[in-house]
Amino acid sequence: MAKQDGLAERVRAGERRALGRAITLIESTKPADREAAEALLQELLPATGGAYRIGITGAPGAGKSTFIEAFGLYLIAQGHRVAVLAIDPSSAKSGGSILGDKTRMERLAREEASFIRPSPTRGALGGVARRTREAMLACEAAGFDVVIVETVGVGQSEVMVAEMVDCFVLLIQPGGGDELQGMKRGIIELADLILVNKADGELKPAAERTAAEYRAALHLFPKKPGDWTVRVEPCSALKDEGIDAAWGLIERHRRRLEESGALAAKRDAQARAWMWHELRESLMAEFTDDPEAGAMIGALEARVGAGELSPGAAARRLLAAFLEKDGG
Numbered sequence: 396m397a398k399q400d401g402l403a404e405r406v407r408a409g410e411r412r413a414l415g416r417a418i419t420l421i422e423s424t425k426p427a428d429r430e431a432a433e434a435l436l437q438e439l440l441p442a443t444g445g446a447y448r449i450g451i452t453g454a455p456g457a458g459k460s461t462f463i464e465a466f467g468l469y470l471i472a473q474g475h476r477v478a479v480l481a482i483d484p485s486s487a488k489s490g491g492s493i494l495g496d497k498t499r500m501e502r503l504a505r506e507e508a509s510f511i512r513p514s515p516t517r518g519a520l521g522g523v524a525r526r527t528r529e530a531m532l533a534c535e536a537a538g539f540d541v542v543i544v545e546t547v548g549v550g551q552s553e554v555m556v557a558e559m560v561d562c563f564v565l566l567i568q569p570g571g572g573d574e575l576q577g578m579k580r581g582i583i584e585l586a587d588l589i590l591v592n593k594a595d596g597e598l599k600p601a602a603e604r605t606a607a608e609y610r611a612a613l614h615l616f617p618k619k620p621g622d623w624t625v626r627v628e629p630c631s632a633l634k635d636e637g638i639d640a641a642w643g644l645i646e647r648h649r650r651r652l653e654e655s656g657a658l659a660a661k662r663d664a665q666a667r668a669w670m671w672h673e674l675r676e677s678l679m680a681e682f683t684d685d686p687e688a689g690a691m692i693g694a695l696e697a698r699v700g701a702g703e704l705s706p707g708a709a710a711r712r713l714l715a716a717f718l719e720k721d722g723g
């Protein structure tokens with residue numbers, strides 16, 4: 396693709412169509428687009444860093460889209476501009492999307508101060524999360540001061556999302572202790588704030604019980620950067636209750652991070668870690684695109700599978716074939 400004339404300025408001026416185009420460019424897998432995307436990001440970089448970066452995860456049905464809509468509308472009413480990037484791990488088996496094809500967050504989508512963008516992953520989760528971080532930066536440059544990255548709590552994308560946000564929110568539904576046991580401990584460990592949604596009507600007592608159980612369990616977890624203790628609160632996205640309190644806690648978490656210097660340290664560490672992600676992913680892409688190494692992969696895999704060759708030896712042969720071609 397040709398140089399993106401004026402695109403950076405238009406993104407920085409807050410033009411939504413330009414932002415949409417920028418993200419399409421960022422998500423493109425064509426090598427020429429990648430170059431243009433990197434040039435664009437370089438131009439946008441000075442205008443980034445000012446937003447609240449919030450990750451929201453939860454199992455399908457926990458109420459993420461209902462919550463994000465209520466939360467987004469609340470923030471817009473407070474004068475914020477809200478971008479939502481949703482990572483949708485379309486099922487590799489069915490090809491169907493987990494987030495659903497139904498139009499989500501219709502009311503929020505109609506707001507002038509909102510920008511909603513789903514990212515279908517087409518199986519390559521790591522790749523999409525990588526691009527999501529860049530899309531997040533583009534949203535910041537476009538003046539969105541709250542950027543929400545939504546992910547389905549199925550355990551793969553959460554770590555990557557936690558590594559790109561300031562505050563990671565876990566949304567759960569009321570349930571017995573099984574819920575706590577069934578939830579992957581790793582995901583709970585990532586959370587800065589846990590919201591027990593659907594605390595309304597008949598579910599209200601159960602939501603409060605669930606919150607108490609989580610609070611008790613969290614005593615065993617170490618404190619977070621900035622000496623932050625993870626908070627667990629009930630809320631109702633449907634009835635618009637506890638939404639303001641949730642934002643209050645996110646703001647308090649943010650202040651704690653800022654005042655202790657932990658925010659700068661966290662973002663610094665995240666950017667560094669991201670460089671290594673990029674390097675690993677780029678190396679793997681170069682490798683799998685390499686015809687000579689590529690030609691050997693099938694046969695070596697078969698021999699490893701049959702127990703004729705150790706995985707380590709096979710990996711070294713592939714690497715040698717790849718490096719030889721490149722070096723010579």
Ligand code: GDP
Nearest residue numbers: 454455456457458459460461592593631632633
């Ligand atoms: P997602 O899959 O996590 O995005 O969940 P949805 O937002 O689509 O919500 C799943 C279901 O839970 C829908 O039927 C919602 O109406 C319902 N739901 C969401 N939030 C609440 C809530 O606060 N209270 C109640 N009672 N139901 C809710």
